[in-house]
Amino acid sequence: MAPTAGADPAQGGTTRGGATQGGTTPAPAPEPAPDALTVPEAPSEPIYWSAPPAAQPDYEPLPNYNYDTGRYNRQATYTPPLDLSTLHAPTEVEQAPIYIAPPEKIMIGDYHFTQPNWVTDDDRERTNNTAGLTRSQVATFWTSVGVDADRADRVAAAQIGGVAAGATAGAVAGAVPGALIGGTIGGIGGAALGGVVPLPIPVLPEITTGVAGTAAGAAIGGAVGAVPGAVVGGALGLAAGTAFGAGDDEGQPIEVELPDVNQDALTDQAAATIEQWQSSGPIGAAAAGAVQNAVQTAPQIESQAREWVTTQPGGDGVVAAVDTTLETFFGGSAGTAAEMISTAIGQGAGAPASA
Incomplete structure (x- = not known):
């Protein structure tokens, strides 16, 4: 298959009578056959x-x-x-x-x-x-x-x-009014009780029944409203x-295109919000101080809470169950998103880098 010594390389083109005619531009390479395309492997x-x-x-x-x-x-x-x-x-x-x-x-x-x-x-x-x-x-x-x-x-x-x-659009559309209605009803009912709800962790403050009722009512109302919304939207x-x-x-x-969680933007936004609160007057400064104090003391609160639970009967099992649940949650997409968002906002609010 070696070429004849001293011969010029043949140039592709139209042939006539066995001789090669030069000057013709080669045709472009054909598209790869369908079976030559890359296809991801199917999961085993x-x-x-x-x-x-x-x-x-x-x-x-x-x-x-x-x-x-x-x-x-x-x-x-x-x-x-x-x-x-x-x-x-x-x-x-x-x-x-x-x-x-x-x-x-x-x-x-x-x-x-x-x-x-x-x-x-x-x-x-x-x-x-x-x-x-x-x-x-x-x-x-x-x-x-x-x-x-x-x-x-x-x-x-x-x-x-x-x-x-x-279903997604219907659930969102149904959850918003459901949460508003449920939160209003729960808040009114909770406020009528006129008491406080003690949390099981001594270092955390008590919350009023109105706040607890509003939160519970909003959660229940949102969930209840999302179900028929999802059904109708899905249909x-x-x-x-x-x-x-x-x-x-x-x-x-x-x-x-699903959006990424932009942690840098969230951190900057949280920091700007805290700064704005601090310069808005006594009430805003107090709110900013409360938020900063909360994120600064969060690791200590977690440690104290775990220590308090483990001293109760069966507390070790409760902590182990909570850890397993959290590990499963944060190992999934919802937990990953929640961790990225909370970390970014916490850093913007002044949380320690290791928190």
Whole structure:
């Protein structure tokens, strides 16, 4: 295969009569074949938020999605819209796959959320696996009643995303008025008692029944209001998702940017607030002093509280149970976010760096 000695390198181009014609620009390199694209590995032992079924679907790459570029390529073949007149009783069909989510993405139906800095990798994987399993089960059902597999998947993806978005919006909308109403009722009822609620830790101050009633009422009202809001919002999202998925010709993922917890900004904001309070007059200065004193003494209060609990009958078991609960909480996304926010605000309010 060695070239002839002294011969010039051949230049690609149009050939004629066995001779190479120079001067023609080489054609650009072709796009890599779909099977040459990078696809994240499927989890060998998937984890879920709830117990998985005995027979789990297979994992497959997301159709028409380029994992290298993060772009969706429009499907070349035509997928007919959902025709309700062709539906029939469920029959046994092949189970729809679970699609592998893009790296550092939370995929819920058609929605692709960027993983923010407060969502743990385990929680991201649990969410992707659980949402993917639900999508597979819904798509399998639609296929079993006579819907084309591609269309069944699009309806399922739109339904899952619609329910999630609708339930979240409904819960928020219902929780706010619920908390206001519950807090008002609880505050009035607590104030009518006219007493104080002693906390079980001697170093902490007592709080009035009005404050306790307001806090409890707000928590209960918020929780109660969120439930029907989530149900109604989820139902509306399901209806909207079904209608959208029934005729969607693109299958385009909806990219959503979830915000990170900006600890530096929170610290600066807390410090500016304390400074503003200090310069606003006697009341503001007293409030700022109280906050600063609280964050400064928090480590000592925790130590004293633990010591006091351990001296009570069964106290060691209580402390161990609390530690286990806290470890589980702060090991998840909610705890991570709470710790990042509280640490940033505490530092801005003057807490020790090690607190």
